[in-house]
Amino acid sequence: MEEYLNKSKISGDIFRFLYLNKQSSRQEISQSLGISLPTITRSLNTLQKSGFIENAGEFQSTGGRRAVRYQCIPDSRYAIGIDITKNHLSIVLIDLTLNIIDNKRLRIPFHENSEYFSVMKQELESIISRNMPDCSKLLGVGISLPAIIGEDRKTVTYATVIPLSLNIYNFFSDYIHAPFLFFNDASSAGLAESWKGDYTDAVAYLSLSSSIGGAYMNNKMIYAGANNRGGEFGHMTIVPHGKRCYCGRYGCLDAYCTANTLTDFTDGNLKEFFDILKTGNNKGIQNVFEDYTDYLAIAVNNLRMCFDCDVILGGNVGAYMADYIDDFRKKAIQLNPFEKDGSYIRVCHYRTEAAAVGAAIYYIEQFIQNF
Numbered sequence: 604m605e606e607y608l609n610k611s612k613i614s615g616d617i618f619r620f621l622y623l624n625k626q627s628s629r630q631e632i633s634q635s636l637g638i639s640l641p642t643i644t645r646s647l648n649t650l651q652k653s654g655f656i657e658n659a660g661e662f663q664s665t666g667g668r669r670a671v672r673y674q675c676i677p678d679s680r681y682a683i684g685i686d687i688t689k690n691h692l693s694i695v696l697i698d699l700t701l702n703i704i705d706n707k708r709l710r711i712p713f714h715e716n717s718e719y720f721s722v723m724k725q726e727l728e729s730i731i732s733r734n735m736p737d738c739s740k741l742l743g744v745g746i747s748l749p750a751i752i753g754e755d756r757k758t759v760t761y762a763t764v765i766p767l768s769l770n771i772y773n774f775f776s777d778y779i780h781a782p783f784l785f786f787n788d789a790s791s792a793g794l795a796e797s798w799k800g801d802y803t804d805a806v807a808y809l810s811l812s813s814s815i816g817g818a819y820m821n822n823k824m825i826y827a828g829a830n831n832r833g834g835e836f837g838h839m840t841i842v843p844h845g846k847r848c849y850c851g852r853y854g855c856l857d858a859y860c861t862a863n864t865l866t867d868f869t870d871g872n873l874k875e876f877f878d879i880l881k882t883g884n885n886k887g888i889q890n891v892f893e894d895y896t897d898y899l900a901i902a903v904n905n906l907r908m909c910f911d912c913d914v915i916l917g918g919n920v921g922a923y924m925a926d927y928i929d930d931f932r933k934k935a936i937q938l939n940p941f942e943k944d945g946s947y948i949r950v951c952h953y954r955t956e957a958a959a960v961g962a963a964i965y966y967i968e969q970f971i972q973n974f
């Protein structure tokens with residue numbers, strides 16, 4: 604049967620198998636894929652000569668010949684992620700296993716002008732030249748934006764956090780000389796967390812920054828919804844006729860759980876808010892945080908009721924939640940009629956670079972799938 608299989612398909616299957624299983628032996632690959640040992644050996648040799656896999660030592664053995672372990676070479680390809688927010692520009696270079704190889708984060712307000720794009724181009728090119736003698740290893744550049752992105756990943760269908768013009772893709776193309784596409788910031792961040800956490804089933808990601816967004820993923824794939832607006836958790840109504848949201852409606856989660864709810868008390872500085880909170884002797888700040896987490900608990904419980912999966916707290920606020928997670932889980936579980944264990948609520952892995960990493964993942968995934 605296997606004679607009929609395309610040779611490159613076998614190499615692709617082996618490469619994907621090694622990518623998913625981290626390390627494996629010839630025998631294991633042969634058994635799992637149902638392909639004969641000689642064919643596996645030939646393909647492994649070709650993959651090794653092409654620089655995509657390597658010998659990673661030997662498995663421990665209780666007797667007989669030890670089996671050689673093979674693994675993918677993480678830096679055989681790279682992808683770049685750029686995260687553009689209202690006041691920051693982040694660029695990351697990641698390898699196939701999502702390790703951040705190089706990164707740069709600048710405080711620079713976004714303006715759709717040549718000055719801004721020239722800075723971006725300069726930083727991008729210096730990261731590329733530092734890590735790649737030529738660009739042949741670069742798969743592409745994913746750009747994360749605080750906007751809703753069209754299905755073609757080249758158009759912006761809704762943007763209020765930063766103003767973006769209709770021909771923004773063309774504007775970028777004058778400054779980026781590699782394949783590039785746009786991605787929603789919160790979806791990207793969620794994707795990065797689901798890959799890093801190795802979630803093979805469902806997981807919801809709640810991004811808590813100056814605006815609220817999120818993503819729902821199953822087996823590391825985003826559920827985009829019918830209009831690419833799946834996971835817009837920020838505009839779930841949690842208080843009827845409540846506070847006004849930037850979208851113009853009332854009572855949205857965003858109006859209660861934007862990071863600004865906290866930083867309004869510390870001159871826009873989130874670190875300072877959490878520094879003061881940690882001292883435990885500022886009643887005002889403690890009350891603000893109590894109110895904030897009351898509303899957040901409603902949102903998190905709603906996500907649990909909808910999806911019955913882990914919920915990751917991410918974004919700028921999520922990055923500080925590790926110290927308060929036990930109390931927060933108790934708060935959320937009080938709203939839950941089915942469970943007494945709040946361990947389904949997780950804190951994000953990445954503190955600042957999730958959206959940039961997630962935007963780059965698109966190119967990694969395409970490479971693995973099409974290998």
Ligand SMILES: [Zn+2]
Nearest residue numbers: 838848850855
């Ligand atoms: Zn809203």
